[in-house]
Amino acid sequence: MRNLVAAFAGALFGAGLLLSGMTDTTKVQGWLDIFGDWDPTLAFVLGGAILPMALAWRIAARRGTSALGTPFPPPNRSGADARLITGSVLFGAGWALAGLCPGPALASLTFGGAGGAVFLIAMLAAMLAAPRAGRWLDRTLPPKEPPWTSAP
Amino acid sequence: MPTDWIFGLLGGLCIGSAAAVYLLCNGRIMGASGIVGALVDGSANNTWPEKASFLAGLVAVPAIIANLAGGSETHLTGNLAVIAVAGLLVGFGTRLANGCTSGHGVCGISRLSLRGIVATAVYVAAGGVVMVIARHGLGLI
Numbered sequence: 294m295r296n297l298v299a300a301f302a303g304a305l306f307g308a309g310l311l312l313s314g315m316t317d318t319t320k321v322q323g324w325l326d327i328f329g330d331w332d333p334t335l336a337f338v339l340g341g342a343i344l345p346m347a348l349a350w351r352i353a354a355r356r357g358t359s360a361l362g363t364p365f366p367p368p369n370r371s372g373a374d375a376r377l378i379t380g381s382v383l384f385g386a387g388w389a390l391a392g393l394c395p396g397p398a399l400a401s402l403t404f405g406g407a408g409g410a411v412f413l414i415a416m417l418a419a420m421l422a423a424p425r426a427g428r429w430l431d432r433t434l435p436p437k438e439p440p441w442t443s444a445p
Numbered sequence: 446m447p448t449d450w451i452f453g454l455l456g457g458l459c460i461g462s463a464a465a466v467y468l469l470c471n472g473r474i475m476g477a478s479g480i481v482g483a484l485v486d487g488s489a490n491n492t493w494p495e496k497a498s499f500l501a502g503l504v505a506v507p508a509i510i511a512n513l514a515g516g517s518e519t520h521l522t523g524n525l526a527v528i529a530v531a532g533l534l535v536g537f538g539t540r541l542a543n544g545c546t547s548g549h550g551v552c553g554i555s556r557l558s559l560r561g562i563v564a565t566a567v568y569v570a571a572g573g574v575v576m577v578i579a580r581h582g583l584g585l586i
Contacts (some may be wrong), residue, residue: 296498298470303502305463306475306547311507311517313456314449319520325572326580334453339550341457342464346555349465356469363472368556373563380542381549381564385571387534390527390579390586393519394546395539396477398532399500401519403508408521408528415532420482423540430541 295361307400313338316401318392325389376430464551471495476548477503478539486540522586542568 314320314334323332353365388394391412398405398413405412464475473495480496483489489496511517521528539545542564544553549568553561579585 295471295495298466299495300498300502302463302467302471302475303499304506305459305466305502306477306499307503307506308510309456309459309461309463311456311510312459313453315456315460316507316517316519318522320449322576322580322586325569325576327573328577329580332449334449337450337453338457338460339554341454342461342551343457343555345458345461345465346468346551349468350556353468359468359472360470361472365468365472366474368558369560371560373560377542377560377564378567380538380540381567382538382571383534384538384542384545385568385573386575387531387536387538388546388568389572389575390534391521391531393521393531394477394535395481396503396545396547397519398535399477399481399503400507401517402504404511404517405519405521408523408525409519411525411528412521412532412535415529416536417481417485419533419536420478420485420540423482423537424486424488426537427541 298361306396309342310397310400313341315394316397321392321394321397322389460547461551461555464547464555467499468552474548474552475499476544476552478536478545479543479548482536482540524585527585538568 310316315338320332320334323330324335326332353359358364384394393401393409393412395416398409398416401409402413467473467475480499484493484496484500507517535545542549544561544564546565546568549561549564554565576586
């Protein structure tokens with residue numbers, strides 16, 4: 294049942310990414326191109342996505358456990374640390390350069406062509422290397438939370 | 446264009462509903478980088494079937510819709526070096542920050558999570574700066 298729901302959520306997520314234009318790199322880059330030909334579409338995507346989710350968090354707060362029995366993820370109260378900021382800067386840079394983030398990169402797997410495949414392979418390789426780099430970072434930028442596995 | 450905005454809003458509602466289903470039924474935060482990253486680096490442990498099922502839906506449904514609609518195009522740059530660097534930055538950055546546009550942007554902001562709000566503000570700002578440098582300065586993209 295958990296896997297069926299997960300597949301359904303993934304399917305709905307993928308349909309939403311395609312419908313909203315998030316798999317179109319010109320839309321994403323147009324949103325980030327504030328000083329160029331700015332495209333505000335992404336604000337509508339984010340706004341539309343936050344609405345049902347804000348409602349879901351309210352329902353979750355009242356219920357205590359999910360429908361399939363798993364407890365809801367606790368809020369992360371560790372605040373914004375150096376790791377969060379550094380990672381977000383790097384992610385933002387890559388997002389601007391290609392116009393793809395992880396969800397759309399996967400959603401466009403079948404029609405992204407050679408470029409899409411190169412992006413995906415590089416992204417997966419970096420994700421594979423990240424925990425190792427993270428352990429090195431633990432020594433240089435001590436985290437305030439359990440690394441790599443915690444919820445955002 | 447207003448048509449694009451309407452499609453953006455409808456697509457956004459689908460994305461948010463997907464996150465709501467994943468949270469309320471499975472008790473999980475729908476973060477694309479977290480789900481893929483945990484599968485890639487092996488930290489998914491016993492939750493891997495759930496994560497793999499999510500990915501199957503995420504890849505299959507856009508493929509089917511795009512096919513029925515007569516194909517889709519991502520408009521990615523032809524510069525493979527830029528794409529490879531971008532992929533490395535996205536993969537590493539999202540794992541370091543523990544989230545991307547779905548985890549921090551959709552699930553974090555809607556929960557009024559400080560980390561989600563800060564992360565989203567930082568990656569959008571960084572993206573804007575890199576866009577100025579790479580497009581208007583260097584003419585790279």
